[in-house]
Each structure stands twice: as structure tokens, then as C-alpha cells.
Amino acid sequence: MSEYILQVSGLTKRFGGLVAVDNVSFEVKTGEVFALIGPNGAGKTTLFNCVTGMYKPTLGTVTFNDRDLTGSPPHRTAKAGIARTFQNIRLFEYMSALDNVRLGHHCRMHSKLWDSLLKTPFERREEQAIIEHSMELLEMVGLAHQADSYARNLAYGQQRRLEIARALATDPKLLLLDEPAAGFTPQEKVELMALVQQILKRGTTVFLIEHDMRVVMQASQRIVVLDHGEKIAEGSPSEVRRNQRVIEAYLGKSA
Amino acid sequence: MSRVRDFVRSNSRNPNAVAYTIMGLAALFYPAVVQFATGGNGDYLVGLAADGGIYMLMAIGLNVVVGFAGLLDLGYAAFFAIGSYTYAIVASNHLGVTPIGHSLHIPFWIALFIGMIVAATAGALLGAPTLRLRGDYLAIVTLGFGEIVPRVFRNAGVWTGGVPGISALDVPTLPGWFQGPWIGQDFAYVPDFRFTSANLTAYYVLMVILIAFVVVLVHNLYNSRLGRAWMAVREDETAAAASGVNTVSVKLLAFSIGAATSGFAGAFYGAKLSYVSSDNFGFDVSVTVLAMVVLGGMGNIPGAMIGAAVLYFVLFWLLPNAPTQVESLASSLGMNWLTQSTPNGWPGIAEEVSRSKYLIFGLILVGIMLLRPQGLLPSQIRKQELKHTADLAPAVK
Numbered sequence: 228m229s230e231y232i233l234q235v236s237g238l239t240k241r242f243g244g245l246v247a248v249d250n251v252s253f254e255v256k257t258g259e260v261f262a263l264i265g266p267n268g269a270g271k272t273t274l275f276n277c278v279t280g281m282y283k284p285t286l287g288t289v290t291f292n293d294r295d296l297t298g299s300p301p302h303r304t305a306k307a308g309i310a311r312t313f314q315n316i317r318l319f320e321y322m323s324a325l326d327n328v329r330l331g332h333h334c335r336m337h338s339k340l341w342d343s344l345l346k347t348p349f350e351r352r353e354e355q356a357i358i359e360h361s362m363e364l365l366e367m368v369g370l371a372h373q374a375d376s377y378a379r380n381l382a383y384g385q386q387r388r389l390e391i392a393r394a395l396a397t398d399p400k401l402l403l404l405d406e407p408a409a410g411f412t413p414q415e416k417v418e419l420m421a422l423v424q425q426i427l428k429r430g431t432t433v434f435l436i437e438h439d440m441r442v443v444m445q446a447s448q449r450i451v452v453l454d455h456g457e458k459i460a461e462g463s464p465s466e467v468r469r470n471q472r473v474i475e476a477y478l479g480k481s482a
Numbered sequence: 483m484s485r486v487r488d489f490v491r492s493n494s495r496n497p498n499a500v501a502y503t504i505m506g507l508a509a510l511f512y513p514a515v516v517q518f519a520t521g522g523n524g525d526y527l528v529g530l531a532a533d534g535g536i537y538m539l540m541a542i543g544l545n546v547v548v549g550f551a552g553l554l555d556l557g558y559a560a561f562f563a564i565g566s567y568t569y570a571i572v573a574s575n576h577l578g579v580t581p582i583g584h585s586l587h588i589p590f591w592i593a594l595f596i597g598m599i600v601a602a603t604a605g606a607l608l609g610a611p612t613l614r615l616r617g618d619y620l621a622i623v624t625l626g627f628g629e630i631v632p633r634v635f636r637n638a639g640v641w642t643g644g645v646p647g648i649s650a651l652d653v654p655t656l657p658g659w660f661q662g663p664w665i666g667q668d669f670a671y672v673p674d675f676r677f678t679s680a681n682l683t684a685y686y687v688l689m690v691i692l693i694a695f696v697v698v699l700v701h702n703l704y705n706s707r708l709g710r711a712w713m714a715v716r717e718d719e720t721a722a723a724a725s726g727v728n729t730v731s732v733k734l735l736a737f738s739i740g741a742a743t744s745g746f747a748g749a750f751y752g753a754k755l756s757y758v759s760s761d762n763f764g765f766d767v768s769v770t771v772l773a774m775v776v777l778g779g780m781g782n783i784p785g786a787m788i789g790a791a792v793l794y795f796v797l798f799w800l801l802p803n804a805p806t807q808v809e810s811l812a813s814s815l816g817m818n819w820l821t822q823s824t825p826n827g828w829p830g831i832a833e834e835v836s837r838s839k840y841l842i843f844g845l846i847l848v849g850i851m852l853l854r855p856q857g858l859l860p861s862q863i864r865k866q867e868l869k870h871t872a873d874l875a876p877a878v879k
Binding site: 336 | 703708713718722863866
């Protein structure tokens with residue numbers, strides 16, 4: 228494993244005349260918590276979409292684990308080891324919590340069409356193992372008791388955690404969390420940070436977008452700040468906090 | 483014994499298990515009951531059920547495409563046609579009259595699977611460029627495909643027999659067959675058995691076995707990683723892709739498996755009718771099968787089967803027989819004036835009913851959908867979806 232799990236260089240995404248992400252470069256180190264912050268509309272989610280293959284970057288490259296993944300479709304980046312959650316939760320609402328997590332294992336399963344058609348012993352064993360592993364993940368995010376509930380019937384915080392469990396089911400090396408603490412109570416935020424630590428211990432690097440400065444400053448080792456699609460700062464939380472351009476971007480320029 | 487009791491107890495509240503049991507028992511006793519009720523003249527009704535089985539197979543296959551994966555396929559009959567024509571070409575004298583000049587007589591049991599594979603390939607070929615489209619576009623493309631395929635068969639001249647089609651197809655054969663009192667005949671072992679229109683019970687038995695075979699396979703698929711991926715793609719394609727599902731290939735598989743089932747049914751249809759013609763694969767077939775799936779309960783295998791059985795019964799028994807039934811009802815009530823035609827335009831009750839056949843059909847469809855909008859036997863998911871939309875409706879107002 229190389230020092231940098233993710234290298235983004237010269238990444239640009241244009242929608243017609245709008246430049247959503249403008250020539251952004253940074254590296255995420257293996258095993259750290261890396262944060263991406265910036266005012267609304269700065270291009271944070273667009274950048275996530277470019278990394279995970281939802282969008283094809285206009286220019287620039289995305290290198291994951293020394294492998295060029297620029298423009299790979301999402302299922303390929305997932306298979307390579309990048310998982311993500313969504314800012315506005317996207318669960319399979321009418322599938323049970325357990326089935327949501329089971330689905331996350333899809334790209335790590337080896338049953339072929341014939342195994343499924345004939346329900347071979349191999350397929351049965353694999354499904355059984357997947358169910359057990361899914362229950363472990365549900366346990367980890369504190370949803371084991373809700374395994375049979377429809378995802379849509381879960382409380383808001385539970386849905387966010389279920390989405391993380393589903394992402395972890397793809398066995399990622401890098402987990403992208405898009406505003407994981409949005410709408411959380413202080414207590415839930417503390418729990419979330421504990422969960423992030425657990426995820427790190429499993430050997431998964433965490434890359435998150437977050438608005439809550441307390442979460443960002445506490446949880447992350449390094450931060451990149453975007454404004455109007457451009458990278459305006461990069462560094463440790465304390466460096467970023469003192470950066471004049473960051474203060475201006477968030478609070479406006481003093482006259 | 484207690485095991486049986488436990489099994490019954492644990493499944494008696496599962497509507498699907500109950501439905502499968504009832505359908506299995508009904509399939510088992512249907513020929514005997516029909517023969518008994520008609521005093522040995524029930525062959526027609528048994529054959530009708532075998533034909534209905536063809537629609538049931540198609541409904542199971544379309545349910546994979548529409549119900550599981552959520553892809554609207556309006557040209558499903560095209561694959562049925564491809565299966566039938568494939569059977570006709572590989573199992574008759576037809577290739578002898580084409581420029582190839584050498585006829586093929588592949589046995590039914592193998593030709594059935596050739597029909598299936600050719601249809602699945604056609605499904606994959608159509609799906610590969612079109613399944614990147616979302617929603618309505620796919621419906622339009624499949625609609626077009628459904629219109630094109632029968633026309634190609636009609637106009638391919640000597641290769642497909644043109645307008646008259648291909649006739650005198652091979653019938654299935656078996657080294658031996660049992661007949662007996664359960665179908666109102668003497669018990670006997672028949673060596674070198676040929677399926678003919680004189681023995682429709684044999685087709686019926688074959689159909690029941692084929693349906694059971696397909697149901698087991700599709701049921702296995704539904705409960706596998708592929709079935710889960712279909713559900714996920716139907717619910718949220720973006721989230722499914724982000725979770726590592728190759729959405730295009732998963733949709734392509736749904737499309738091909740649906741096409742394969744239809745081709746399978748088509749090959750059987752060709753063999754039973756011993757004749758194929760491009761007139762039998764129109765848009766009405768596609769729509770009928772779609773109606774069976776929707777009415778039965780989208781996304782649920784026994785639901786689609788029950789929908790097929792109910793609609794087939796309405797379309798091919800109830801409606802054709804309705805005029806005479808209504809007429810005899812009217813005369814037995816002493817209302818003979820209803821049955822006669824009058825000079826001022828009343829054509830007589832039988833003719834009137836016959837003319838309004840599709841009005842009655844439409845009313846039946848509307849009636850069922852009003853009473854059970856989720857379908858006769860819906861999937862649990864579908865039930866939940868409809869419940870939630872109903873809960874939301876007042877808030878929208």
C-alpha cells in the first residue's frame with residue numbers, strides 16, 4: 228500500500244459554462260481522516276462525484292492506490308475500494324436494513340448466474356456468510372435490533388448509520404462520507420466520531436465533507452478548503468482555522 | 483408428523499406459500515375434475531389450460547423484467563415470436579425449402595432450449611444499446627422492437643415462410659407414456675409416445691412440469707444476489723451503482739432472462755400448435771401479458787401466475803362463451819324478446835354481448851384494479867409502497 232491512497236490532480240468539472248470544480252489537487256494519506264470543507268455551493272459534492280465515478284471529470288486525474296481511476300464508472304470504483312454515502316440519504320427504502328447491507332456485498336460475491344439459478348451449496352454458504360457479516364456491520368453501527376425493518380421506517384440518524392454500514396459492506400479501503408453529521412444531535416455527533424475511529428481501526432481511510440466545524444476539527448488530521456470550486460487552503464485543522472482566505476470565504480471580507 | 487405440522491403452521495400465514503400449495507393442488511387435480519365434470523369430454527378444457535400455461539410462463543418471465551428490475555417492456559411478444567420461429571426452423575421440413583436445402587429435425591427437448599437461448603441472445607442484443615436509457619425511453623424502444631419483429635418474420639420471404647408462416651412442425655415425442663383412469667382412459671403404457679392434438683392431457687402435464695421448472699429457477703434468482711441487485715436498481719439506480727452493482731449488466735440479465743422465458747414458452751407454443759405465423763405475436767399479446775403481471779401483483783411470482791390464470795380464463799373462456807351463456811340465461815328467465823333481433827337496431831342479446839366483449843373486458847380490469855390496486859397477490863414491497871403513497875395522499879391535498 229502506498230503512502231497516498233487517493234491522489235487528485237488538476238481536477239476540473241464544468242457543467243456548460245459553470246465551473247463547479249476548478250483545477251483542484253490534493254492527496255489523501257493512507258490511514259488518516261481527511262476533510263473537505265467549504266461554503267455551500269463550493270463544489271464539494273461534485274468533487275466526491277468525480278472521485279466515485281458518478282461524474283466524468285472534464286480535466287485532471289483521480290489516482291487510487293497508484294491506479295488511475297479517472298472516469299471509471301461507479302461500480303468499478305466501488306470494486307476498486309472506494310465507498311461513499313450521500314448527502315441526502317439514498318437507501319433502498321423498501322428493502323430491510325439487513326438487505327441493504329447484504330446488497331453492499333454485491334461486488335465482493337463470487338456466486339455466478341448458475342449458482343443463483345440452481346442454489347448450489349456454494350451459493351448457500353456464501354449467502355450465509357454474507358448474512359453473518361451484514362449482522363456484524365449492523366451491530367457495529369448499532370442497528371442489529373432493526374435488521375428486519377424497512378430502511379424507510381428507520382429514524383433519521385439510524386438511516387445515516389445504515390448507509391455507512393452499506394458502504395462498509397463493499398469492504399472499502401477509502402470511505403467517502405458526505406456530511407455524515409448533518410442534522411445530528413450533539414450526542415449523535417459524539418457517537419459518529421467514535422464510529423469513524425472504529426472504521427479507521429478496520430484499516431479504512433476516511434475522507435469526509437462536513438459543515439460542523441467542531442466535528443471537522445476534532446476528527447480530521449488534514450483539511451482541504453474549497454470555495455467557488457477552487458482550493459483555497461490545505462493543512463492541519465489549526466492551520467486552516469487561522470487562514471485568512473478561509474475566514475473570508477466563510478464570514479465574508481471585512482471592509 | 484410433527485415436522486409436517488410445524489411446516490404447515492409456519493407457512494399458513496405466508497400468502498405465497500398458500501398460493502403455491504393451492505396452485506399445485508389445482509394443477510394436479512384439474513384434468514381429472516374436468517373430465518369427471520364433463521363426462522369424459524373435457525379434452526378441450528384441458529388443452530385450454532395447457533395454452534393458458536404458455537401465458538403463465540410469459541407472465542413469470544415478464545415479471546422478472548417489469549416486477550423485479552422495474553424495466554417497462556412493451557414488446558415482450560417479440561421474444562415469444564423469436565422462440566416460436568426458432569423452433570419452427572430447427573424442427574420441421576422448413577429449412578429444406580430454403581436455399582440451405584437441408585431440413586433440420588432437432589428433438590423437441592433440445593429445440594425448446596435452443597428457442598430459449600436464441601430469444602435470450604436477442605434480448606441481450608436489444609438490451610445492450612437500450613438499457614443505458616432510463617424509464618420511458620426503454621418502453622418506446624421495446625414497443626418498436628415488438629412491432630418490428632413480427633414484420634421481419636412476415637417479410638423475410640422464404641426463410642420464415644412469409645405471410646402463411648411455417649406449418650407441420652415436429653411434435654414432442656417420448657420413449658413411453660402412461661395413460662389411465664385419471665384422465666378417463668383405460669390404464670395403459672404407451673411406447674414411442676407422440677404428443678398430438680388427440681392427447682391434450684400430455685401437453686397439459688408437460689406444461690405443468692415446465693412451469694414448475696421455471697418457477698423454481700426464477701424463485702432461486704429472486705432470492706439471490708442478482709434478485710437483490712434487481713430490487714436495488716429498481717429503487718435507486720445511483721445508490722445501487724455506488725454500492726458496487728453494475729447496473730447495466732444487471733438490467734441486461736433481467737432483460738435476457740425475461741426474453742429466455744418468453745422464448746421457452748414460444749417454442750412450446752410452436753410445437754403444440756404445429757404452426758407459426760407472424761399474426762400471432764402482435765402488440766395485443768405483449769399488452770395482455772403485461773396486464774397479467776400488473777393485475778396479479780407486480781414483483782411477486784405467484785401473483786403473476788394467478789394474474790395469468792385469471793386473465794386467461796376471462797379472455798379465452800369467459801368472453802367467448804359469454805354470448806351463448808347470456809342468451810340461455812335470458813331465455814331460461816322467459817325474456818325471449820331480449821334474444822331476438824328487432825328491426826329498430828337491437829341485434830339480440832348474444833350479438834350485443836359479443837360486440838361489447840372488450841368493453842366487458844375493460845370493465846373487469848378496472849373493477850379488479852379498483853378493488854385491489856396492489857394486484858391480486860402483491861409482493862410485500864409493493865404493498866408497502868402503495869400503503870405509503872396512500873398515507874401521503876391527504877398531506878398532498
